[in-house]
Amino acid sequence: MQDNILAASTTSIAEAVRAERNTLGLELPYAALSMLGAISDDRVFYRVAQNGLTLTGYDDLPIDVSDEAEILFKTEAFRSAVIRSATLTRKISVDGRLNDVTVTVAQTREGLGEISARISLIALLVGLGFFVLAVSLSAFATGRTLRPLDVLANAVSRRGPSDLRPVKAEAPTEIVPLVTALNRFIERLETSLTRSEDFIAEAAHRVRTPLATVRAQAEIALRRVERPENKTALRQMIRAVDESSRSAGQLLDHAMVTFRADHMEFDTVDLSALVADTVERLAPLGDLKDISLRLGTMPSNAMLKCDPILIQNALRNIIDNAIKYSPGDSDIDIALTADDAHYTITVRDEGIGFSDMKTSELARRFSRGPNVGEIVGSGLGLTICKEVAIAHGGTLEMKDNPGRGGCVSLVLPH
Ligand SMILES: Nc1ncnc2c1ncn2[C@@H]1O[C@H](COP(=O)(O)OP(=O)(O)OP(=O)(O)O)[C@@H](O)[C@H]1O
Ligand SMILES: [Mg+2]
Incomplete structure (x- = not known):
């Protein structure tokens, strides 16, 4: 110029x-x-x-x-x-x-330099202004576009683990295919979960029944045969059947517990009634060894939001262990106590206790202690108990009684 x-x-x-x-x-x-x-x-x-x-x-x-x-x-x-x-x-x-x-x-050229510097500054400021405007407009536009996705994500993440209803969030046309695909996926998941639950129940039935028949037949045969080697063979057969039956039962129980723990369905139940009922069902098992199950005084209104089937399963395994690993003609004390934050179900027996065992390892799958001797078992009982405790946000504790025997507690927050 x-x-x-x-x-x-x-x-x-x-x-x-x-x-x-x-x-x-x-x-x-x-x-x-x-x-x-x-x-x-x-x-x-x-x-x-x-x-x-x-x-x-x-x-x-x-x-x-x-x-x-x-x-x-x-x-x-x-x-x-x-x-x-x-x-x-x-x-x-x-x-x-x-x-x-x-x-x-x-x-x-001095003044001119100043002018061009001023022009460059103005150009820079105008450029910056446009940049800031463009950034804020694009942030605003992105926010608006992504809001329906946020709403959808919130609707899905707020759901409980077993809530498999179709998603009904209002969605703009661009997102409708995503919602449709999500709903189809939920539908397929529900079908497959129902199938797994049915399969576990069906498998338990189909495995246990024939094994029970084989065992009954073997018992009858044992009474008929005379020769000692045949009697020994039949006794071994009965033990193998017992082990298979126990393993199959525990494996299926474990599968059921894992499945239910993944899809927790909570009911509010009276824990005292649940404990009393379980103890009553297991009393005949104790009677076989002249072991009496003694129920202590329990809180009158111990209401807990839990999956009662899981709690019952865990307690059955704890009492089953107490009976199995106690000498005949002894007592087992079952107690339910409550404090501000927890209910604690405690089972005390007069057996050999856990003294020389690492209790944390006993709760691992298929882990059995050195004290089992001839006692039939699969090493899954405490695994089940621990998973049930964790599913309810609680803990499983194993220690020795001050006198003798073991003491297993299921601690559940309320
Ligand atoms: N009340 C108890 N007193 C002493 N030892 C125990 C007691 N409860 C469990 N144990 C020890 O812990 C081990 C693991 O127990 P767990 O219930 O998991 O398996 P299991 O009883 O051997 O088999 P199952 O799966 O058939 O119950 C047992 O093998 C036993 O050694
Ligand atoms: Mg056991």
Whole structure:
């Protein structure tokens, strides 16, 4: 831009030079220099020379001779400033002699630098402004677009683990296929879960019944055979059947417990009644070894939100162990206590206890202690108890009684 104005003012000065009789005349056009002042506060210099000799203007302003009609631009140092100059040479004849008239117009560049700095700053600010505006608009637009997805995610994550109803959140058309796909998936999951539950119950029935038949037949045969080696063989067979039957039963119970723990369905039940009922059902098993199950006093209103089938299963395993690992003609004490935060079901027996066993390892799958001897078992009972405790946010504790025997507690928060 500066070059254009310099060129214009140089040209208009050059055109103002004319031959007058035997000399050159120049009336400096005011407008030629004032237009330079209009763009900035920079200083303006000019020089008009005839054959290298200054006619008017600044003597020390360097001049160059340019080809006629062509403007020569230069940037150079002048009076401790940087100037930009435009030079135009015209050939004018005076008294029949050709003269080189050189017009140079120059301007310092400081103000211009300031202007361009100011323009760059404004451009930067405008750019920044647009950037901030674009970012906030896109954040707003993204937020609006993603809100339905958030609503959907909240609706699904707030659900209980067994809530498999179809999702009914209002969704914009773009998300409808996602909701439809999600609902189809939930439907398939529900079918497959129902199938697994049915399968576990069916398998338990189909495995236990024939084994019970084999065992009964073996018992009858044992009474009939005379020879000792046949009796031994039949006894081994009965034991193998017992072990298979126990393992199959415990494996299926374990599968059932894992399944229910994954899809907890809570009922509010009276824990005292549940404990009393379980103890009553197991009393005949104790009777076989002359072991009496003694129920202590229990809190009258011990209501707990839990899966009663799981709690019953765990308690059955704890009492079953107490009977199995106690000597005949002993007592087992079952108690239910409550504090501010927990209900604790405690089963104390008069057996050998856990003294030389690592209790944490006993709750691992298929882990049995060194005290089992001939006692049939699969090593899954305490695993089941621990999983039930964890599913209810509680713990399973195994320790020795101060006197003798073991003490197993199921601690359940309420
Ligand atoms: N009341 C108890 N007194 C002494 N030892 C016990 C008692 N309860 C459990 N144990 C020990 O812990 C081990 C693990 O018990 P768990 O109930 O898991 O398996 P199991 O009784 O051997 O087999 P099952 O799965 O048939 O119950 C037992 O093998 C036994 O060594
Ligand atoms: Mg057991």
